[in-house]
Amino acid sequence: MADRTRTRLLNALKSSGPQTAADLAAGLDVTTVAVRQHLDGLNRENLVDFEDLKGAVGRPKRVWALTAAGHQQFPDNHSNLILGLLNGMSEIFGDEGLDKLIAHREAQSRKSYQKALSAVQDLPGKLDVLADLRNQEGYMADVVDEGDAYLLIENHCSICAAATACQGFCRSELNLFKEVLGPEVSVERTEHQLSGGRRCVYRIEPRA
Known part of the structure; x- marks a missing residue:
C-alpha cells in the first residue's frame, strides 16, 4: 500500500x-x-x-x-529522440547548423511572445503573461514579487534534453526574455537546472 x-x-x-x-x-x-x-x-x-x-x-x-x-523516474523516449536528432544534425551540418536551428526557434518564440505581450504595458502584467506562455510550454512557471525586483521561476525544463546536449538553447532563452521584456528592464539568471540547481530562476528588475 x-x-x-x-x-x-x-x-x-x-x-x-x-x-x-x-x-x-x-x-x-x-x-x-x-x-x-x-x-x-x-x-x-x-x-x-x-x-x-x-x-x-x-x-x-x-x-x-x-x-x-x-x-527521471518516468520513461522519456521523447528525450532520446531529441538527442538523436541533435547529434545527427551536428554530424551532418556541424555547429553552424545547430546555431541556425536555435536561432530559428528563438525567432519563432520571439514573434509569438511579442504578440502576446503587446497588449500589456506594465512589467507585472507582462511577467504574468510570460509565465502563462511558459506554462503552456510545460515549464511550470511562476512569478514572485520581491519588492525591488521580480523572480520568474521555472520549476521544470521542458527542453532539458536539448539544452543538456547544446548549451546554446539556454543562452537563447535568456536572450529571448531580454528582448521581449525590452531594454527598460534587466534580466539575470540566478539559478540554473543544468548547473545543478533545482530550477531555473530569472531575476527581473526595472533599470534605474
Whole structure:
C-alpha cells in the first residue's frame, strides 16, 4: 500500500505540477498526515522538494514538486529522440547548423511572445503573461514579487534534453526574455537546472 501511495504521489506531481500536501491528499483520497510522511521520505531520496510561498495573510504555503531525479523516474523516449536528432544534425551540418536551428526557434518564440505581450504595458502584467506562455510550454512557471525586483521561476525544463546536449538553447532563452521584456528592464539568471540547481530562476528588475 505504501509503494502504491508513493507511486500515486509521483504521478500526481508529474501530471499536475507543484501542489500542497493538502491538495495531494484531496486528489488521492488519503489523509494529509500520510501524504506528508510519504513526501518526507521522497524528499530524503531527492525525488521531491518543496518551496514555502508567502501569501497575503497567514503562514507560508508549502508547495511540493518533483526534482530532476524525480522526473527521471518516468520513461522519456521523447528525450532520446531529441538527442538523436541533435547529434545527427551536428554530424551532418556541424555547429553552424545547430546555431541556425536555435536561432530559428528563438525567432519563432520571439514573434509569438511579442504578440502576446503587446497588449500589456506594465512589467507585472507582462511577467504574468510570460509565465502563462511558459506554462503552456510545460515549464511550470511562476512569478514572485520581491519588492525591488521580480523572480520568474521555472520549476521544470521542458527542453532539458536539448539544452543538456547544446548549451546554446539556454543562452537563447535568456536572450529571448531580454528582448521581449525590452531594454527598460534587466534580466539575470540566478539559478540554473543544468548547473545543478533545482530550477531555473530569472531575476527581473526595472533599470534605474
